[in-house]
Amino acid sequence: MTALNRRLVLLLPLGIAGVAGVGLYSMLDRMRSGKFDPRGVPSALVGKKVPNFNLPGQGDGPGFGSADLTLLGRPVLVNFFASWCVPCVAETGVLMALKQAGQPVFGVAYKDKPEATGAFLRRHGNPYVRVGRDAPGRVAIDFGLYGVPETYLIDTGGIVRWRWAGALTTEIVQQELMPMLKQLA
Amino acid sequence: MIPRWTLLLLFATPWFAMALPATPAFAVSNPAEMLPDPAQEARAEAIGRQLRCMVCQNESVEESEADLARDFRRIIRDHVRAGETDQQIMDWMVARYGDFIRLRPPFSALTFLLWGAPALAAGIGAGAVILGRRRRPEPPEPLSDAERQRLAKLSGS
Numbered sequence A: 001m002t003a004l005n006r007r008l009v010l011l012l013p014l015g016i017a018g019v020a021g022v023g024l025y026s027m028l029d030r031m032r033s034g035k036f037d038p039r040g041v042p043s044a045l046v047g048k049k050v051p052n053f054n055l056p057g058q059g060d061g062p063g064f065g066s067a068d069l070t071l072l073g074r075p076v077l078v079n080f081f082a083s084w085c086v087p088c089v090a091e092t093g094v095l096m097a098l099k100q101a102g103q104p105v106f107g108v109a110y111k112d113k114p115e116a117t118g119a120f121l122r123r124h125g126n127p128y129v130r131v132g133r134d135a136p137g138r139v140a141i142d143f144g145l146y147g148v149p150e151t152y153l154i155d156t157g158g159i160v161r162w163r164w165a166g167a168l169t170t171e172i173v174q175q176e177l178m179p180m181l182k183q184l185a
Numbered sequence B: 001m002i003p004r005w006t007l008l009l010l011f012a013t014p015w016f017a018m019a020l021p022a023t024p025a026f027a028v029s030n031p032a033e034m035l036p037d038p039a040q041e042a043r044a045e046a047i048g049r050q051l052r053c054m055v056c057q058n059e060s061v062e063e064s065e066a067d068l069a070r071d072f073r074r075i076i077r078d079h080v081r082a083g084e085t086d087q088q089i090m091d092w093m094v095a096r097y098g099d100f101i102r103l104r105p106p107f108s109a110l111t112f113l114l115w116g117a118p119a120l121a122a123g124i125g126a127g128a129v130i131l132g133r134r135r136r137p138e139p140p141e142p143l144s145d146a147e148r149q150r151l152a153k154l155s156g157s
Helices: A003-032 A066-070 A086-090 A092-100 A114-124 A138-142 A170-184 B004-019 B038-049 B067-081 B086-097 B112-134 B145-155
Strands: A076-081 A105-110 A130-134 A150-154 A160-165
Touching (some): A092 A170, A114 A130, A130 A138, A150 A170, B038 B067, B038 B086
Antiparallel strands (some): A076 A150, A150 A160
């Protein structure tokens, strides 16, 4: 074995271990900051037209359909939630802050009883311009939803621009949603 | 020393395993979910076994007890009853959930390494074997007469 070969045999595993270490560290770091979710699934809908739907309303309120999402002349959010979902409680504060900031959010009550949804909205506040009821969860499947809460950003042309699976946090709104909204404005 | 044919077996086994049909998983056996026509039900189960349950992710729609998987099973059966082909139903699912919902991912620029890994590993192994053989050192030159005499003296024979 030549001297060069011997050095290669010594240094190559070290180099590979070093590269793997840096890669794993950055992965763990991104997991900690919430930028990377190993169980996360990219949405197949981003860049596509919002699916056609029409949902009945909650209580006496009007429901809404896909056509209503483009009537406001500005990008809107569609938020799937349920009273039985714990992370949905966690994100109510963020949604109320979005409402305060003037961002229209359409709510979809996913597989929820009307009374339970009503109690949930009374208790945590109602951040939605309208609430639609998806009791069978079929509209949710057209959106490619795999859990609640999920939030979709729809532009004025009715194209899905962004999707967040899981509870919205102030960081996600600041780092992801706001730049998207600025870009669409 | 391991017999040589066992190595061959080691290489061949994964290919055989891939060629064999997957063992049928136990469909969630709520009779109310099943289609009355056994042929249609078998088709629906075959489609469900190729779809990932998006909630538990490592189970198929047919195996999972998750709520969403039950919805998928019902949708598949609705579509089968409506006379759609397997491909149409698969496309319907992929349009909503992307390729991730397919437990057998399609061959693409993203998955070529996944599908090519067995061939790649066999190629690297074969390359290493060929290289190792070529590098085998030449047999040493036969001893000269002087050396042979010295050896005889040292070994005392």
